[in-house]
Amino acid sequence: MKNRVKRKNGVFEALRMAAAAHRLLTAGTILCVAASVLASLVPPLLLAGIIDRLTAGIPLTFLAALLYFGSLALEGALSSAQESLLVLFGQKMTHALRSEMSQKLTLLPASTLVDQNPGEVAARFSGDVDTVEALFTSGIISMAADACRIVSILVVIAVKNTGLALILLLVLPLFAVFTRVVQKRMLAAQLDNRRAVAAVSGQVPETLHNIRTIRALGLESYMERRYDHCIGDSYAAMERTNFYDAIYSPVVLVLNAAVVGIMMLLSASGNATVLTFFGMSVGTSVAVINYISRIFAPIESLGMEIQTIQSAMAGVKRIDAFLSQPERAIPPERKDAARGDVELCHVTFGYGEKHVLNDFSMTVKQGEQVTLVGRTGAGKSTVFKLLLGLYRPEAGRVTIGGVDVANITDRERRTCIGCVEQHFSRVPGTVLEQITLNDPAITREMAREAAKLAGIDAAIQTLPEGYDTVCTDGMFSQGEWQLLSIARAAAADPAVLLLDEITANLDAETEARVLEALRRASAGRTVLSVSHRIYENLGGRTVEIKTQVQ
Structure with a gap:
């Protein structure tokens, strides 16, 4: 199996690439900061010259006054432009970093994501990235500008006094x-x-x-x-x-x-x-007094900027740890479809040190219907996770039609295997989008045929905008949500259908309706279902998974 080309992961690598992609903005920000520092030195010097001329009896000219007030206006304009460019630059950097993290999130194995606290992962995208933005808007660049401003003022003062x-x-x-x-x-x-x-x-x-x-x-x-x-x-x-x-x-x-x-x-x-x-002269003394008042503000800012950088570096370390996690392998495209017998051959798998499956083997012939039964924790749902490719077995092979499930590409996975879970996972969007999941390969006609197969088409047609109605929590009953889940699984015409305790919380009447829909959806497909009780009216054989004793 070929692995995808390894990318250089890391906060500063992502930021470097973003800065290179926005060369004009990067160069403009640096030049504006430098110009702002230089412009802040000019007004006191011009004022010193004006005062010295006045004390020498030389009258004030309009040009001298214009130059002085013009320098103040230029200093203010450059300072404002610096702040605006820093904010824009920081936003570009954080946008690039969030994009890199979003891409990384899609490439992480399911086992990695399951082991992480969702709140901590979300904090990486919000709080930690915001601290990185502060690294630019009020951190490194601002600190460099303030340091340059302090050094420049000291140099001017050393020359004057x-x-x-x-x-x-x-x-x-x-x-x-x-x-x-x-x-x-x-x-x-x-x-x-x-x-x-x-x-x-x-x-x-x-x-x-x-x-x-x-x-x-x-x-x-x-x-x-x-x-x-x-x-x-x-x-x-x-x-x-x-x-x-x-x-x-x-x-x-x-x-x-x-x-x-x-x-x-x-x-x-x-x-x-x-x-x-x-x-020193009178004019120089006025300029020096002005410079003294200007030198304390950058020092105060430096303290805050150092604090910002320290906070940001903690965020950088956490984001780096997220980006450095190993990615799942992306299999190459294949010509042969993964359709045929489902086989688990001498599979050993566990969560941590505890083995759930130990040298487990099972074969389900193409078109056969099998129900997995066993006590809680025996490994029934684990078999499904292995078949879906969410986890890799520690030993043994999991194949569909002779193709290792790890070699099934994301694009073909939905046409190969569909899963109906116990609880419907609603996504933002319309009823149609609940079925298609925005998969361009599934047309509106395919989605409607799947809904008819599941027996939910009539209920959808009664909605104000039919399939284009935006989904809300109370739109369907619990049984109808399950029928919609069946339609979602069957829309891509998968070869294998997995049913995970889908009638556990349904009343008898609703359960009968769902089972009828399942019989229609299961026709011609390989079906594996998980249950604490056997769905006798679905037919097929039963495989018992026994709890592993360590």
Whole structure:
């Protein structure tokens, strides 16, 4: 059996391919970020020149004012464009990543999916992918832009005022550490608040669900204390968040004022040695003050961006683990159809360490009808899963018409084998789509013939739009849903029909109707049914599967 060509799996590989597919957007985003950083340096320099000219007695010209306000407008426009491009770029990356994950999901073996928590798998597509989007919109690129902005401002300040640059090199690391500590504590408080809110939200339905017991035992006060305790935890967490948020801005303002004050005192000291490092013109001092106010915001943003990247990398690891799972083998197309005898030859299979089937063999001749019986857990449904190719046996072979079920392609599987389950699995869409499952090989006429065969056509015709009526939960009775399931299984004219306890929850009258439909659908087909009781009126022989003793 040939395996499909192995793809390079991984978050960064998928993102690299997406970035290559959107070259113009990628290049435009990088150029816009670089231009935005450079544009932020221009207004203070222009303002310094204007003030120096004014102090020298040179009047302000219209061109100089136009250049200054134009630079401010350009800075704002580039900043806005940067944010828009980052959001668009992040959306393109997450769309590509979700597409890669969706494709991966279709290629995973059923055994892999069964072993996973559906909620965790869904979280990979929602929460984890959203953190990857944040990796771009407020993570790596933004962090690089802020780092470049800080370095650029320090370079300009070092050229204009060497002493101030030295002071900033001493102050900024301490401010960065303070920012990181505050952000970590705010994050911890926010997480505590989320947990407390979740506890409060969970207690409300718990109280409603157990209201009779609570009132019967007089536990109202106890439940009220539990609720108050959860609310108190939420308030305490919010107070911590508000405290750190309240002290941070004043600290930034005080630090900004302190640096400016020290700079002004030193530049006005009159000492020749001090002025060598801190001396500057009036215009330069205005520009430097402007730069000082601009340098603290990127440092604050850097702390948040580092936090975003850390959170995103955790999501990247979980997505990478999902994408690195081994894929099922895709068999090549065959000319010969998988039609004929159904055979399980010396099959051994188990879930984990426990064997459900041990050296099990069974042959069902083409056109024969067989009912599998046995105690719960004996392996009846497992036989069906092996025949459907959902699992691979640990030993032995499972074949239909001499073709290993693992070699049956997805395209031909429905024409080879159909399955009617105990509960109908409804998909979004019309009644017609319930039968065809959007398979282009099944025409409207084929679907209607299958419905007539199952005895559900008349009920469908009474619907407002017939086969084009959108399905809802209460549209059919339980027996009619089973008839629709039979129509779905028979629509592609499969050679083998599997019936899995389909009348277990039906009343006698409905069961008789379903069995009549099954007799019509089973004509000329190989039929295997699973039951705790024998469908004598379906005919055929019975095979008992005995519980394996380990």
